[in-house]
Structures are given as C-alpha cells and as structure tokens.
Amino acid sequence: MWNLEAIRREFPILGRTVAGRRLVYLDNAATSQKPRVVLEAIRNHFERSNANVHRGVHRLSEESTEAYEGARRVIARFLGAQGPDELVFVRNATEAVNLVAHAYGDRHLGPGDEVLVSEMEHHSNLVPWHLLARRTGARVRAVPISDEGILDLGALREALGEGRVRLVALTAVSNVLGTRNPIPEVARWAHEAGALLLVDGAQAVPHLPIRFQESGADFLAFSGHKALGPMGIGGLLVRRDLHDRMDPFLGGGEMIREVTLEGATFADPPHRFEAGTPDVAGAVGLRAAVEFLETLGIEAVADHAMRLGTYARRRLQEEVPGIRLLGPVPGPAATGSVVTFDLPGVHPHDIAQGLDRRGIAVRAGHHCCQPLHRRLGLVATTRASFHVFNGEDDVDALVEALVEVRREMTAPAAGAPGTARDAEPADALFREVVMDHYLHPAGREPLEQATVEWEGRNPLCGDHVHLRMRLEDGRIAGLQVDGEGCSISVASGSMMAEHLRGRTLEEARRLLSAVRAMFRGEPLPGDLDLGDVKVLEKVRDLPVRVKCALLAWTTAEEGLDHAGAEVPRTAGEVSDGHA
Numbered sequence: 050m051w052n053l054e055a056i057r058r059e060f061p062i063l064g065r066t067v068a069g070r071r072l073v074y075l076d077n078a079a080t081s082q083k084p085r086v087v088l089e090a091i092r093n094h095f096e097r098s099n100a101n102v103h104r105g106v107h108r109l110s111e112e113s114t115e116a117y118e119g120a121r122r123v124i125a126r127f128l129g130a131q132g133p134d135e136l137v138f139v140r141n142a143t144e145a146v147n148l149v150a151h152a153y154g155d156r157h158l159g160p161g162d163e164v165l166v167s168e169m170e171h172h173s174n175l176v177p178w179h180l181l182a183r184r185t186g187a188r189v190r191a192v193p194i195s196d197e198g199i200l201d202l203g204a205l206r207e208a209l210g211e212g213r214v215r216l217v218a219l220t221a222v223s224n225v226l227g228t229r230n231p232i233p234e235v236a237r238w239a240h241e242a243g244a245l246l247l248v249d250g251a252q253a254v255p256h257l258p259i260r261f262q263e264s265g266a267d268f269l270a271f272s273g274h275k276a277l278g279p280m281g282i283g284g285l286l287v288r289r290d291l292h293d294r295m296d297p298f299l300g301g302g303e304m305i306r307e308v309t310l311e312g313a314t315f316a317d318p319p320h321r322f323e324a325g326t327p328d329v330a331g332a333v334g335l336r337a338a339v340e341f342l343e344t345l346g347i348e349a350v351a352d353h354a355m356r357l358g359t360y361a362r363r364r365l366q367e368e369v370p371g372i373r374l375l376g377p378v379p380g381p382a383a384t385g386s387v388v389t390f391d392l393p394g395v396h397p398h399d400i401a402q403g404l405d406r407r408g409i410a411v412r413a414g415h416h417c418c419q420p421l422h423r424r425l426g427l428v429a430t431t432r433a434s435f436h437v438f439n440g441e442d443d444v445d446a447l448v449e450a451l452v453e454v455r456r457e458m459t460a461p462a463a464g465a466p467g468t469a470r471d472a473e474p475a476d477a478l479f480r481e482v483v484m485d486h487y488l489h490p491a492g493r494e495p496l497e498q499a500t501v502e503w504e505g506r507n508p509l510c511g512d513h514v515h516l517r518m519r520l521e522d523g524r525i526a527g528l529q530v531d532g533e534g535c536s537i538s539v540a541s542g543s544m545m546a547e548h549l550r551g552r553t554l555e556e557a558r559r560l561l562s563a564v565r566a567m568f569r570g571e572p573l574p575g576d577l578d579l580g581d582v583k584v585l586e587k588v589r590d591l592p593v594r595v596k597c598a599l600l601a602w603t604t605a606e607e608g609l610d611h612a613g614a615e616v617p618r619t620a621g622e623v624s625d626g627h628a
C-alpha cells in the first residue's frame with residue numbers, strides 16, 4: 050500500500066512554502082529531495098565517526114572506513130552487482146562516464162574505432178566521447194530515434210554489424226522523454242559484435258529495479274543525488290573481469306599499492322579508481338537513500354512513477370490547449386518519471402517562472418540534451434519530473450497553474466490569481482510593463498535601407514534577436530527588432546527599440562553601457578533617465594534571466610561595433626561574461 054502522506058512526512062523540505070504556497074517540487078530529474086534518514090545519516094556520521102578512511106589506526110578511522118565500505122556493500126547489492134568490488138565511488142554520473150572514457154577508452158580505442166551513442170543522450174554521455182575521439186582518433190556515431198522518441202534498434206544493429214563499434218554508450222532512461230531502452234538486448238548485440246556496453250543509469254537507478262549482472266551491461270554510471278541521496282556522490286559499476294583491462298583514471302593517494310620516486314604500483318579495484326580522500330558522508334547518505342527506497346520497494350517506486358506519469362499526461366493533454374507531450378506513453382517503453390512538453394506560443398522560461406510564482410518547481414531549457422531537442426525541432430522544453438513524495442495533487446496543481454500561465458502569457462486577465470494584482474508593487478509593475486511590451490512589442494515595423502544588420506542568440510533557451518538599424522549622420526535614424534524569445538527578452542528588445550531610435554551613436558553607446566551596468570547592480574550616471582527600462586532591474590532577482598534581458602542590448606552593441614561591415618553578419622552568443 051502506497052502511503053503518500055507518510056512518505057511526505059519523511060521529507061522535511063516539503064514543509065516549506067514558496068510564494069506563499071505549498072511547495073510542489075517537480076524537478077526530481079535534475080535532483081531529488083532528501084528524506085530525513087539521509088540527512089540524519091550524514092549528520093550522525095560527522096557527529097560521531099568522522100575521520101579519514103583506510104589509513105588511520107584509531108577507532109574513528111576504523112568506523113569511518115567501515116561506514117564507507119559498508120555503504121559500498123549495500124549499494125552494490127541494491128544494484129545487483131556481483132560484489133562490492135564492482136562499485137567504484139565517484140562524484141556523479143558525469144565523472145563515471147569520464148572515468149570509463151579515460152581508463153578504458155584511452156587504452157582500447159584508436160583511429161577507425163567507433164563509440165555508438167544515441168540521439169537521446171545527455172551531454173554527460175556525449176561530450177566525454179567527443180573528447181575521447183579527439184584524443185584517440187576514434188569516431189562518435191549516433192543511433193537515431195523515432196519521432197515518438199524510441200530508439201531505432203534496426204539502425205543500432207546495422208551500425209554494430211559494420212564491425213567498427215568498440216563501445217556502446219546508451220542511457221537506460223531518457224531524462225527528457227522518459228524512454229526506456231532495452232538494455233539486455235543491446236548488451237547481447239553489442240557483445241556479439243565485440244563491443245562493450247556502458248549504461249547511463251542516471252535516470253534509471255532512482256526509479257527502476259536494476260540488476261547489473263543480469264542486465265549484461267559492462268559499465269553502469271549513476272548519480273546519488275537523483276536517487277534521494279546527497280549531491281557529490283555517485284557510482285560506476287564495472288564488470289569484475291574488466292578491471293584489469295582498465296588503466297587508473299586519476300593518480301594520487303588511496304589508489305596505490307606502493308610508490309617510489311620513479312613510479313607506482315596500484316591498489317586493487319575498486320580503490321584503484323578512487324584517488325584521494327573520498328566522500329565518506331556522501332556514501333553513508335547514499336546508503337541511507339538506497340535503504341529508504343528498499344523499504345518502499347523499488348518495484349512499488351517504479352509503479353508509482355508510472356501511475357503518476359500516466360495521470361499527468363492524460364490531464365495535461367485534456368486540459369491544456371495546444372500542448373505537445375514528448376516521448377512515449379508510460380509502460381514498457383517509458384518510466385513516467387518525467388513528463389516533458391512544448392506549449393506553442395509560450396516560452397518554457399515563462400512557463401517555469403509562472404509556475405514558480407505559484408510554488409511549483411519545474412525545469413525549462415534543453416535539459417543538457419541539445420542534439421535531442423534539435424532532432425525534435427525544438428530549442429527548449431518544460432519538464433515536470435516526479436519522485437516518491439509526489440502525488441496526484443501535485444499534478445492537479447501543475448495543470449491548473451499551467452492553464453493560468455498560458456492564459457496570462459497570451460492575454461493577461463487583470464486580477465486573475467497569480468497575475469499582477471497579488472504581487473508586491475515592484476513585482477507587479479515589472480510584470481505589467483513586461484507583459485505590455487511582450488504582447489505589443491515596439492520596433493517590429495519593417496525598416497527600409499538598413500545599414501547595419503546583426504543577430505544575437507542565447508543557445509540555452511533559443512532566444513534569438515534579429516536587429517536592423519539605419520545609421521544616418523551619426524544617428525540611429527531607424528531600427529527594427531525581430532526574433533523570438535521569452536517575455537523578458539521580447540519586452541527588453543521592445544524597450545530598447547523605443548529608447549535607441551533617434552539617438553546619436555554616442556548617446557546610444559552611453560545608454561547601452563548604462564543598461565549593462567544596471568544589470569551588474571552598479572550605480573547609473575545621475576543625468577541618465579532610463580525610463581521604463583529601469584523596471585528590468587527586477588530581473589536581477591532571477592539571475593538566469595539576466596541573459597534574456599540583455600540579449601537585445603548586447604546585439605545592438607555588437608551591431609554598432611561592426612557598423613560598416615558587410616550586411617548581413619551574425620553575432621556571437623550571449624555569454625556569462627555579459628552579465
């Protein structure tokens with residue numbers, strides 16, 4: 050029997066409010082919340098047993114070592130490894146994949162060899178292979194997916210059949226689509242083709258029963274923090290008989306047997322792959338998380354995600370006009386633990402922020418899956434992701450809020466809950482001004498005879514500004530701002546159009562640098578009136594969106610810098626350095 054109320058009581062963070070409402074946390078695929086037992090295990094470790102492991106001949110060091118190695122035993126058993134020696138502790142799934150790329154890849158791959166990935170991989174399971182390819186001359190090749198988000202198994206087998214694949218690196222569960230890939234079959238086909246299989250288990254370990262040995266996988270990478278454990282600890286399972294086919298990854302203390310000034314011999318795995326002082330408290334916390342999941346029953350955890358995902362998809366589809374749900378329906382092909390969608394006409398940043406104002410946490414962006422988004426013809430999406438403490442009431446809150454946000458972003462109804470009237474005055478003014486510019490942007494009229502044309506992009510969210518200016522006698526005589534983006538980026542472009550038109554180049558530059566200074570929180574020249582642009586200062590409360598607000602201004606600055614160059618030219622991107 051799934052006792053949601055009892056489970057919720059175990060998560061202290063659910064007791065807090067956000068924006069005056071109950072916290073509805075739907076960002077578990079990024080990181081899950083932690084139950085009390087995990088927090089207590091970490092605290093207890095530091096309060097009672099903290100000491101460095103393996104080397105000390107004193108009580109605390111022995112206790113700490115036992116806590117660390119005991120955690121290894123429990124977690125390895127939970128994941129169906131042959132023994133604790135198959136579990137290497139790392140910081141996270143990313144480090145686990147990098148470890149394999151270096152320790153195995155550097156030794157065994159060379160020019161002409163291939164690493165086979167898929168179009169649905171997280172950047173963590175792509176970039177380490179790109180880097181390996183650079184080091185070794187091997188090639189990264191991707192198996193396509195269907196429009197529904199299902200791996201093309203025929204293409205995978207064909208690629209394997211060509212005989213150049215040495216390693217298949219595949220996610221067990223997609224962090225965007227929830228798609229489940231058939232790991233045992235892929236393992237069999239990979240082995241028949243003489244390749245090994247690395248499984249990215251970052252989204253599978255938190256929700257599905259994993260039997261590493263039975264699955265046939267050779268490596269399995271995961272992060273503890275998505276599975277109710279703390280950040281900073283994760284694991285790499287390595288099939289025992291591969292240990293001697295791998296070189297050490299990082300060198301240093303803990304991983305050696307004997308060191309001379311000329312060289313070293315190495316400890317047995319898994320310690321060979323764990324250089325330096327480990328995150329003992331992290332391992333202890335992850336053990337507690339695993340035991341918590343075991344108490345609930347990992348099959349029941351999987352069923353819960355499936356039920357919730359199914360419910361969420363049905364309600365969203367029925368009640369949010371125009372919504373496009375991504376990925377396969379929960380069942381054998383998908384976990385249900387993530388529900389990702391596109392809402393045409395409403396930017397994911399605006400959705401996430403509108404939901405945040407109602408106490409609901411979701412994620413907006415490319416979710417570290419840019420190739421997948423490109424494949425789906427989208428730049429950014431919105432993702433709600435569940436864990437054991439979520440219930441249908443969370444989904445109900447999401448659906449209700451999403452309907453409101455959609456209405457607000459297409460035609461704001463004054464006084465509707467969550468719109469300007471229930472906010473504090475500065476926030477209300479900000480939203481009123483932004484929405485006014487967003488829905489009726491200035492500067493859209495076609496401009497004749499542009500002398501400068503420039504583009505700015507924010508690859509994180511797909512915001513894009515196309516700027517055309519006509520410079521005459523040292524003035525901006527005409528200006529047109531086009532493009533696509535969230536409400537803040539569009540509104541900011543609209544304000545800029547109003548402020549720059551007719552200015553001398555010197556005035557324009559002064560204004561542009563004042564706006565930049567405003568976003569850095571620096572004082573403005575006393576004689577400069579920024580008018581309604583001043584309300585954008587409020588964006589500083591939301592640091593990730595400063596880039597949205599700056600995009601048009603940066604584009605104009607770069608356009609002026611390049612005035613006189615050939616038309617059209619494309620600009621660089623808004624980078625962190627701009628804010």
Ligand code: PMP
Nearest residue numbers: 141142143171173224251252272
């Ligand atoms: N792979 C997948 C499928 C993921 O969802 C994530 C995290 N979003 C990662 C890898 C990387 O995890 P971490 O950042 O904890 O290394």
